[in-house]
Amino acid sequence: MTPADAARLDAADPLAFARERFDLPDGVIYLDGNSLGALSRATPERMARAVRNEWGERLIASWNEAGWVDLPQRLGERIGRLVGAERGSVVVADSTSVNVFKLAASALRQNTPRRVILAEADDFPTDVYVLQGLGRLTGAELRLVARDAIEPALTEEVAVVVLTHVHFRTGAIHDMARLSARAASVGALSVWDLSHSAGALQVRLDADGADFAVGCGYKYLNGGPGAPAFLYVAARHQSAFQNPLSGWFGHAEPFAFAQDYAPVAGAARGLAGTPPILSMIALEQGLATFDGVDMAAARAKAMRLTQLFLDLALDRCGGFDLQAACPLDPAARGAQVSLRHPRGFAIVQALIADGVVGDFRGPDVLRFGFAPLYVGYADVVEAVGRLHRVLTEERWRDPRFSIRAAVT
Amino acid sequence: MTPADAARLDAADPLAFARERFDLPDGVIYLDGNSLGALSRATPERMARAVRNEWGERLIASWNEAGWVDLPQRLGERIGRLVGAERGSVVVADSTSVNVFKLAASALRQNTPRRVILAEADDFPTDVYVLQGLGRLTGAELRLVARDAIEPALTEEVAVVVLTHVHFRTGAIHDMARLSARAASVGALSVWDLSHSAGALQVRLDADGADFAVGCGYKYLNGGPGAPAFLYVAARHQSAFQNPLSGWFGHAEPFAFAQDYAPVAGAARGLAGTPPILSMIALEQGLATFDGVDMAAARAKAMRLTQLFLDLALDRCGGFDLQAACPLDPAARGAQVSLRHPRGFAIVQALIADGVVGDFRGPDVLRFGFAPLYVGYADVVEAVGRLHRVLTEERWRDPRFSIRAAVT
Numbered sequence: 001m002t003p004a005d006a007a008r009l010d011a012a013d014p015l016a017f018a019r020e021r022f023d024l025p026d027g028v029i030y031l032d033g034n035s036l037g038a039l040s041r042a043t044p045e046r047m048a049r050a051v052r053n054e055w056g057e058r059l060i061a062s063w064n065e066a067g068w069v070d071l072p073q074r075l076g077e078r079i080g081r082l083v084g085a086e087r088g089s090v091v092v093a094d095s096t097s098v099n100v101f102k103l104a105a106s107a108l109r110q111n112t113p114r115r116v117i118l119a120e121a122d123d124f125p126t127d128v129y130v131l132q133g134l135g136r137l138t139g140a141e142l143r144l145v146a147r148d149a150i151e152p153a154l155t156e157e158v159a160v161v162v163l164t165h166v167h168f169r170t171g172a173i174h175d176m177a178r179l180s181a182r183a184a185s186v187g188a189l190s191v192w193d194l195s196h197s198a199g200a201l202q203v204r205l206d207a208d209g210a211d212f213a214v215g216c217g218y219k220y221l222n223g224g225p226g227a228p229a230f231l232y233v234a235a236r237h238q239s240a241f242q243n244p245l246s247g248w249f250g251h252a253e254p255f256a257f258a259q260d261y262a263p264v265a266g267a268a269r270g271l272a273g274t275p276p277i278l279s280m281i282a283l284e285q286g287l288a289t290f291d292g293v294d295m296a297a298a299r300a301k302a303m304r305l306t307q308l309f310l311d312l313a314l315d316r317c318g319g320f321d322l323q324a325a326c327p328l329d330p331a332a333r334g335a336q337v338s339l340r341h342p343r344g345f346a347i348v349q350a351l352i353a354d355g356v357v358g359d360f361r362g363p364d365v366l367r368f369g370f371a372p373l374y375v376g377y378a379d380v381v382e383a384v385g386r387l388h389r390v391l392t393e394e395r396w397r398d399p400r401f402s403i404r405a406a407v408t
Numbered sequence: 409m410t411p412a413d414a415a416r417l418d419a420a421d422p423l424a425f426a427r428e429r430f431d432l433p434d435g436v437i438y439l440d441g442n443s444l445g446a447l448s449r450a451t452p453e454r455m456a457r458a459v460r461n462e463w464g465e466r467l468i469a470s471w472n473e474a475g476w477v478d479l480p481q482r483l484g485e486r487i488g489r490l491v492g493a494e495r496g497s498v499v500v501a502d503s504t505s506v507n508v509f510k511l512a513a514s515a516l517r518q519n520t521p522r523r524v525i526l527a528e529a530d531d532f533p534t535d536v537y538v539l540q541g542l543g544r545l546t547g548a549e550l551r552l553v554a555r556d557a558i559e560p561a562l563t564e565e566v567a568v569v570v571l572t573h574v575h576f577r578t579g580a581i582h583d584m585a586r587l588s589a590r591a592a593s594v595g596a597l598s599v600w601d602l603s604h605s606a607g608a609l610q611v612r613l614d615a616d617g618a619d620f621a622v623g624c625g626y627k628y629l630n631g632g633p634g635a636p637a638f639l640y641v642a643a644r645h646q647s648a649f650q651n652p653l654s655g656w657f658g659h660a661e662p663f664a665f666a667q668d669y670a671p672v673a674g675a676a677r678g679l680a681g682t683p684p685i686l687s688m689i690a691l692e693q694g695l696a697t698f699d700g701v702d703m704a705a706a707r708a709k710a711m712r713l714t715q716l717f718l719d720l721a722l723d724r725c726g727g728f729d730l731q732a733a734c735p736l737d738p739a740a741r742g743a744q745v746s747l748r749h750p751r752g753f754a755i756v757q758a759l760i761a762d763g764v765v766g767d768f769r770g771p772d773v774l775r776f777g778f779a780p781l782y783v784g785y786a787d788v789v790e791a792v793g794r795l796h797r798v799l800t801e802e803r804w805r806d807p808r809f810s811i812r813a814a815v816t
Contacts, residue, residue, distance in 0.1 A: 032467065036463075036467055038467070039459065039464035043459060044456060044464070047455060047456070047459050047686070048456060051455050051632070054633075056452070059765060061760075062633070063633070064814055064815050069814050094506065095684075096681055097653065097655030098655070098681055101652075101653055105545060122667075125659070125666065126655045126656035126681060128667060128669075129654045129655055129669035130653065132668070133650075133652045133653060137652040144667070218682070224686050225462075225471070225684075225686065226683045226685040226688070229681070242541075243541065244545040245505065245506055246537045246540060246541030247505030247506070248533055249505075251533070254533075255814070257770055259529060259552070272505045273506055273534060273637070274624075274634045276503075276633075276686075277634040277687070278455070278684075278686050278690050279685070280634070282686050357467060362664070362665055405472040406477050
């Protein structure tokens with residue numbers, strides 16, 4: 001694969017139109033959209049209008065005039081299209097952590113008297129932490145098992161199983177249809193975390209039988225740093241769904257100021273307090289980068305990008321102790337490549353200094369995300385070239401690449 | 409009080425410097441800062457920089473470089489000064505509703521085996537709704553009592569009492585020191601909602617013996633629509649405080665990706681998931697409008713503004729069925745005046761059309777907030793003049809003023 005070959009693939013890319021929607025800094029190959037999605041070109045102006053006009057000039061009137069009050073539902077519909085969810089089953093609210101709590105708590109309650117929450121021990125930490133907190137609060141038992149022990153652990157004791165669809169470190173995909181069916185077969189409910197899936201894969205929540213789901217707005221959905229998260233409640237559970245964080249935005253008539261909580265119909269009862277409107281508006285612009293994007297095409301492109309990166313990296317850099325830490329089959333892997341190297345941390349820092357932004361996940365994983373809307377084939381070829389240079393020149397030995405910052 | 413008298417008071421106002429920090433639309437007298445605070449002049453440029461430079465150009469690096477990761481604590485310290493809380497006892501996180509849940513849940517647990525949550529029946533609905541949800545989840549009993557029954561209801565059965573310091577509809581202030589002491593005397597813990605206090609009153613959480621508190625970022629703190637909220641944990645409770653929403657941002661080492669939750673020291677363990685950074689940055693600018701503002705002076709000014717409005721309104725408009733719905737003693741009232749009129753809804757709409765923005769709270773309350781940083785004495789005189797005109801000319805009879813929008 002020469003740079004010319006890559007340029008031809010980029011020219012023929014059916015998603016090339018989407019790349020024009022982003023402003024990326026010159027010289028940077030951004031392979032960290034799985035941690036923080038890139039800025040849409042349309043976002044700065046939209047944010048300026050929200051701040052100066054909607055807030056500054058129209059003030060409180062903008063709750064109605066500018067449609068602030070409907071943002072959770074409006075954004076939910078946009079996300080619903082990306083994750084295979086019917087209308088009314090997705091809303092944007094709070095953070096992924098808080099939404100995991102809401103859904104797992106409701107699933108526990110709906111599945112009384114069962115008291116076991118099942119989760120993957122090596123799942124993204126905040127999901128596990130939140131389930132530990134829910135266990136402490138309610139007396140439910142949290143069972144953490146290894147990835148290959150999930151299926152055997154799905155017994156008739158389990159009230160709810162919480163799984164991340166695409167693993168944050170390895171990129172390995174769980175088979176949502178099979179595991180949801182397996183959970184259903186023992187009477188357990190499933191909660192899927194789509195943080196590394198939404199916007200990168202073809203997710204089919206309704207078709208695959210998921211019961212509940214959450215996901216992140218600031219990764220592939222390009223919603224901006226700490227963008228609000230989303231939650232999904234399958235239509236069949238919406239009337240039984242009880243949000244324990246029963247704030248006024250999930251009330252049937254929030255502005256009637258009634259004394260008793262009465263939940264609105266649909267997944268919107270998953271809302272709690274007043275949403276952070278400026279962050280919601282940035283997320284709306286991030287979601288607009290998916291306008292006209294066919295998620296089957298996005299998934300196909302992400303598979304080709306990751307395969308090309310993995311093949312080139314192992315071919316050119318395999319001699320430098322670099323190994324794959326992700327599935328080799330593109331169908332089993334999200335839009336990311338994970339490599340393993342004992343000097344992984346310093347290599348990632350040296351790469352960032354050379355304009356290839358990935359990230360490091362302990363103990364030894366170099367993680368690269370390939371957001372199909374703005375990463376191209378030429379980026380992949382160039383990124384591997386720079387990785388090769390970091391390794392051959394041993395740039396990672398520079399002491400400044402060993403300094404750990406607060407956020408890694 | 410003539411317009412010239414009012415202009416003299418404004419000229420002598422020791423907080424006149426703060427008014428220059430705001431951009432209010434021409435011709436508008438904004439008396440709804442208790443619902444959505446006004447835009448600081450510094451905010452648009454700061455937001456543009458956050459979006460274009462920090463997010464767009466520096467991307468993921470801004471978590472460290474731009475100090476995004478410390479925003480919850482940094483903003484907490486700024487708020488701590490305004491509410492009389494020592495360092496490390498306030499952080500910014502989530503919404504008021506979600507924070508009420510966290511604190512009441514922890515207080516319940518700290519006060520085991522007591523199972524009673526006491527609250528005011530007529531409190532702001534979302535606080536009550538959230539406590540109802542907590543009761544359903546944990547089996548705790550929620551006792552809702554009338555305002556004058558709170559003290560007698562504080563018995564040794566009560567685990568936690570949740571009270572809003574300044575009532576959203578009437579502006580009546582609870583005596584925080586007396587009620588906190590009364591709670592302590594029966595072994596109950598107190599949670600104070602400062603949504604209508606922070607930035608408008610001299611709050612003394614530490615000195616008044618509050619155990620926990622929450623509050624809103626988007627009212628007097630000028631943080632923007634739906635700005636994140638804050639929470640306070642008194643120093644003596646910080647080691648026992650257990651956040652049930654135990655997400656990774658409250659972990660002692662969030663980026664170590666350890667499997668088990670281990671809370672960080674201080675109120676920061678009240679953090680849950682990743683915070684909405686753009687909304688946090690807007691809140692930081694809102695808090696900067698308090699730089700150099702002495703809260704004793706702000707409180708004194710708010711008392712004078714509300715008294716002037718109330719005196720003028722009752723004097724000039726009392727013949728039009730208008731009555732006070734707030735305490736007559738300024739020391740017993742927050743920075744708001746509430747009036748009662750059977751046509752309250754339409755009168756508020758007619759006033760808004762005439763450039764005086766207040767709001768309506770059912771069944772019959774006209775509510776006016778007097779943010780001491782940007783409302784002046786001339787505004788008060790002019791606002792009462794327009795209220796008088798709406799009443800004398802019966803402008804509220806215009807049918808368009810009876811149309812209710814989604815948000816009132």
